[in-house]
Amino acid sequence: xxQLVESGGGLVQAGGSLRLSCAASxxxxxxxxxxxxxxxxGKEREFVAAISWSGATTLYADxxxxxxxxxxxxxxxxxxxxxxxxxxxxxxxxxxxxxxxYNSGSAYAYQYNYWGQGTQVTVSS
Numbered sequence: 001x002x003q004l005v006e007s008g009g010g011l012v013q014a015g016g017s018l019r020l021s022c023a024a025s026x027x028x029x030x031x032x033x034x035x036x037x038x039x040x041x042g043k044e045r046e047f048v049a050a051i052s053w054s055g056a057t058t059l060y061a062d063x064x065x066x067x068x069x070x071x072x073x074x075x076x077x078x079x080x081x082x083x084x085x086x087x088x089x090x091x092x093x094x095x096x097x098x099x100x101x102y103n104s105g106s107a108y109a110y111q112y113n114y115w116g117q118g119t120q121v122t123v124s125s
Contacts, residue, residue, distance in 0.1 A: 001026045001027065001114075002024055002025075002026045002027045002029070002032075002098050002100070002113075002114040003024065003025045003026045003114075004022055004023070004024055004096050004097070004098060004114055004115065004116035005022070005023050005024075005025075005116055005117070006020060006021065006022050006094065006095065006096050006116045006117065006118060006119040007020070007021050007023070007119060008020040008021050008119060009094060009119030009120045009121045010120075010121070010122070011122045011123075011124065012086055012121075012122070012123055012124070013123070013124050014086060014087055014088055014123055014124065014125050015085060015086065016086050016123070017082070017083060017084045017085075017086065018083045018086065018121060019080060019081070019082050019083070020036070020080065020081040020083065020094055020096075020119060020121075021078055021079070021080055022034070022036075022078060022079040022080070022081075022096030022116060023076075023077065023078050024077045024078070024079075024098065025077070028074075028077060029072070029074065029077050029078075029079070029098060030053060030074035030077075031053050031101075031103050032053060032098045032099055032100055032101075032102070032103060033050065033051070033052055033053060033098070033099040033102050033103055033104045033105040033106060034050065034051050034070075034072060034079045034096065034097065034098055034099070034105060035047065035048075035049065035050035035051070035096070035097045035098075035099070035105055035106060035107075035112060036048040036049045036050070036070060036079075036081045036094060036095070036096055036097075037094070037095045037096075037097060037109055038090075038092035038093065038094045038095065038121075039092055039093050039095070039118075040089075040091060040092040040093075043092075045095070045109055046061065047059075047061050047107040047108070047109070048060075048061055048063075048064050048068065048081070048094070049061065049064055049068055049069075049070035049081060049105075050070065050105025050106055050107060051070045051071070051072055051079065051105045052103060052104045052105050053074075053103035053104070054103075055071060055072050055074075057104065057105065058070055058105065059105050059106075059107055061107070063089075063090075067083065067084050067085045067086075068081060068082065068083050068084070069081070069082040069084075070082075079096055081094070081096075083121070086121075086123045087123060088123045088124065088125045089123075090121060090123050091121060091122050091123050092120075092121060093118040093119065093120050093121075094118060094119050094120075094121055095115055095116055095117075095118045096115075096116045097109070097112035097113075097114060097115050097116070098112060098113060098114040099111055099112050099113060100113045100114070
């Protein structure tokens with residue numbers, strides 16, 4: 001089993017930045033593909049970014065490209081999402097997820113085995 005705990009969410013003004021963290025326990029993340037998803041009220045969960053086990057390959061939703069950066073520190077067993085130039089439409093609960101036994105990231109939520117509890121990001125206009 002893998003337990004994922006997100007942190008770093010909060011309230012920020014439009015144009016501001018936040019850095020989300022996803023810390024894993026229970027198993028080493030270093031061989032697993034990881035992803036970030038988000039869900040706004042009344043909307044379906046949507047893909048934000050994903051990263052391969054080594055960090056060499058990343059995927060981004062069009063809405064995240066150029067503003068968000070996913071990274072990982074396998075020594076710390078942690079994945080990050082740096083979010084810059086935030087917009088009110090980025091307001092959502094952000095979830096991290098891990099794939100097992102796959103070491104690549106994916107844009108599809110159903111391909112992830114483990115999920116965190118989420119962290120709220122609110123961007124005010």
